[in-house]
Amino acid sequence: MTDLKDATLHKRIRSDISERILSGAWPPGHRIPYEHELMAEYGCSRMTVNKALAPLAESGLIIRRRKAGSFVSRPRIHSVVLDIPDIPAEVTARGEPYGYELQSRKVRLAGRREIEELGLDLPVEVLALRCLHRASGRPFALEERLINLAAVPEAADVDFMRVAPGSWLLSHVPWTEAEHRISAANVPRATSILLGIEAQAACLVLERQTWRGDDRITHVRLTFPGEAYDLVARFAPQPAANPAARR
Amino acid sequence: MTDLKDATLHKRIRSDISERILSGAWPPGHRIPYEHELMAEYGCSRMTVNKALAPLAESGLIIRRRKAGSFVSRPRIHSVVLDIPDIPAEVTARGEPYGYELQSRKVRLAGRREIEELGLDLPVEVLALRCLHRASGRPFALEERLINLAAVPEAADVDFMRVAPGSWLLSHVPWTEAEHRISAANVPRATSILLGIEAQAACLVLERQTWRGDDRITHVRLTFPGEAYDLVARFAPQPAANPAARR
DNA sequence: TGAAAAGTTTTGTATAGACATAAGAGGGCC
DNA sequence: GGCCCTCTTATGTCTATACAAAACTTTTCA
Incomplete structure (x- = not known):
């Protein structure tokens, strides 16, 4: 007792x-x-x-x-704390060498679909990035990111060849809200080639939209080869530390 | 202010x-x-x-x-509260009629793979259930569940034709810990037929293992057709209610 | 000079008491 | 019986005070 x-x-x-x-x-x-x-x-x-x-x-x-x-209370709590990965930290935590590669970088007006993803009303300048994260040389995740330059103009001057956009944003731009969407998908052929997987292989897709107040900061889609990656959430109801782990 | x-x-x-x-x-x-x-x-x-x-x-x-x-504090918190669905509640919350169907029920000694999934050392009696959850008649999720009868003997007498095992367990068996694993997978042909999807279509797989103290209670694998289902977690850092939603 | 001792500041925990608010319980009245 | 009013009880919030523990600062003394 x-x-x-x-x-x-x-x-x-x-x-x-x-x-x-x-x-x-x-x-x-x-x-x-x-x-x-x-x-x-x-x-x-x-x-x-x-x-x-x-x-x-x-x-x-x-x-x-x-x-x-x-x-x-009657209805048992049914939610779970999920630790969303910072990819470089995630890969090195597994003991694998981390590799990062900027594949494309463009400043342009957001297209129709991108406007929707960023949830904007009117066309706006965005920085569009595509990067490949590698673990032990093998493709680990494809990152497709839009940064709203109206909200984060400094991002235009950052050298994303050297620093991954997720890490830079996390340490430079405060955010107040984030929404995550986790889904499974058969990815387009171009993506499957980049990830080095079969055309029809299932991928885990993690999309994150981040706000600061009412401003949309960034939208990112991370595509992981389904075979190689799980998200694991462990729920220990005590409000102590959250001992999340990953395979 | x-x-x-x-x-x-x-x-x-x-x-x-x-x-x-x-x-x-x-x-x-x-x-x-x-x-x-x-x-x-x-x-x-x-x-x-x-x-x-x-x-x-x-x-x-x-x-x-x-x-x-x-x-x-310096390191920005980077975890997220994910609302794990109770399927009947989830479907009715979408405004769709919920259907449930017990497809098979067996009491048997756990097989080698099942022993591993339940994380046990020695063979033990389990109740193996397979159920299909439907929304508006269409397959919504396939549930494959093992219940450890050594830990929950009452489960042997429950009529799982009428009540879904998830709901019954939630309200009858307290648990102290749960681990969730979320992944994407190409499912076996038999599963894709049951779910009414193409053989190679990606599925979202949610596995949950539940403990009470040191006893393993149940292991469940929920397979959702990838096209029709997302998990959404919204992180509003205030420790208030968690306004999670789903597409 | 340098290390130990004393002092100060801030948080951590706990007490005892006060008043407010919500809601169940019971009684009386029609 | 059914409805309204009052009484009672448990929780919700807040105050004022107290002492303890930690950690930084200053003083003291060898």
């Missing part, structure tokens, strides 16, 4: 409770002790109990209702 | 600060005001300021050091 790992009292109360919930000892719907009962049990003040319970309510593990009490 | 949406003071302080960080006004490394400065600015007690800042530190957006102060 008393967990010696957690030094402070409110953390110990919190982990005692979440442990009982997650072990199934307290099933969904079960009423957990009132604050004053926990005060008595742990011999502490109500603020301390409240500090233990409030984050459990915020994370959705319990539901609190005035007068009624606190209850283990 | 002052956000009228957030009724309570500590939430307003919290969102004011995270807003300035996420907009880039306070870049990584920037020292945010001391607690006593925020007390003066908002005219409140230190406990209230602390209640605003503590979750920001816990979520990793800021780093707090005694004597030195609190700072915007």
Whole structure:
């Protein structure tokens, strides 16, 4: 019951409770002790109990209702923390030498399809980049990226032969929102040739759209050969670190 | 600066600060005001300021050091909350009629490959299920599931003709950990026939392994026709609700 | 000069009390 | 029975205070 790992009292109360919930000892719907009962049990003040319970309510593990009490929440949380890869870091983390190659770079007005991908209304100057990431010399991912030069004019002067656009953007442009779309696709022949795979082989496609406030910063499509790549998300419900890993 | 949406003071302080960080006004490394400065600015007690800042530190957006102060943390968080679908809910949420069909059900000793998928050491009795989920009559997902009967003996008596195994497990068996693997694959011919797609069409494959403590509960592989299905994760860094959606 | 000691500042945790708010429980009235 | 009002109870938020721990700064003393 008393967990010696957690030094402070409110953390110990919190982990005692979440442990009982997650072990199934307290099933969904079960009423957990009132604050004053926990005060008595742990011999502490109500603020301390409240500090233990409030984050459990915020994370959705319990539901609190005035007068009624606190209850283990019914619908089990069903979301997962997915670690989205920064490709150079990802490849080197696997212990493979990382290679990067800028294949094309153009500044131009966004085409119709690109306007849609960037979600813009009117034509705008974009920087269009296509890069190939390699692991141990083999193609690892094809990156097709549009950068909105109206929002990030500095990008026009960066030497993307040397630095990958994802890394540069991540460290130079703050963002407030991102949307990821993960899908499977049969890619066009040109793409399959670049990736060195068969024409009909399935690929994992990760698209990311990034905003800063209302400005669209960038849209990127990463195409991974399906055979060689998985995304792995591990959910350990405690709001601790997220130990995501990849094959 | 002052956000009228957030009724309570500590939430307003919290969102004011995270807003300035996420907009880039306070870049990584920037020292945010001391607690006593925020007390003066908002005219409140230190406990209230602390209640605003503590979750920001816990979520990793800021780093707090005694004597030195609190700072915007350097490495930008790069993970994403992905909403993993409960298929019946998912289909009906799209406004399509949901159909479910149990295709096969067997209790048997786990085969070699299945032992590996369940991560077991020795042979064990499993319940093997194959179900097809339909949306508007069309195949939506193929579910291939193994349930470890040593861990969940009750599953042997459930009528999985009527209730989908995912829904039953979710509401009857608590779990403590889950690992998800997302990949793209060209599926075997038998699967493509079941899903009513071309033999070489790419599919999105979602595998989930669930634990309760050290016991493996279930392993499931969901295969979605790639053309018809995306996973979408929207990252809005506020630790509020996760507004995930799907195409 | 240089290392140890003392002081200062900031965060971390906890207490006790106060008032507000929501909502279930029960009683009385039509 | 059904409806409204009041009473009660549990949570929600906040204050003021206290002491502890960490870490940077200054002073002291060998």
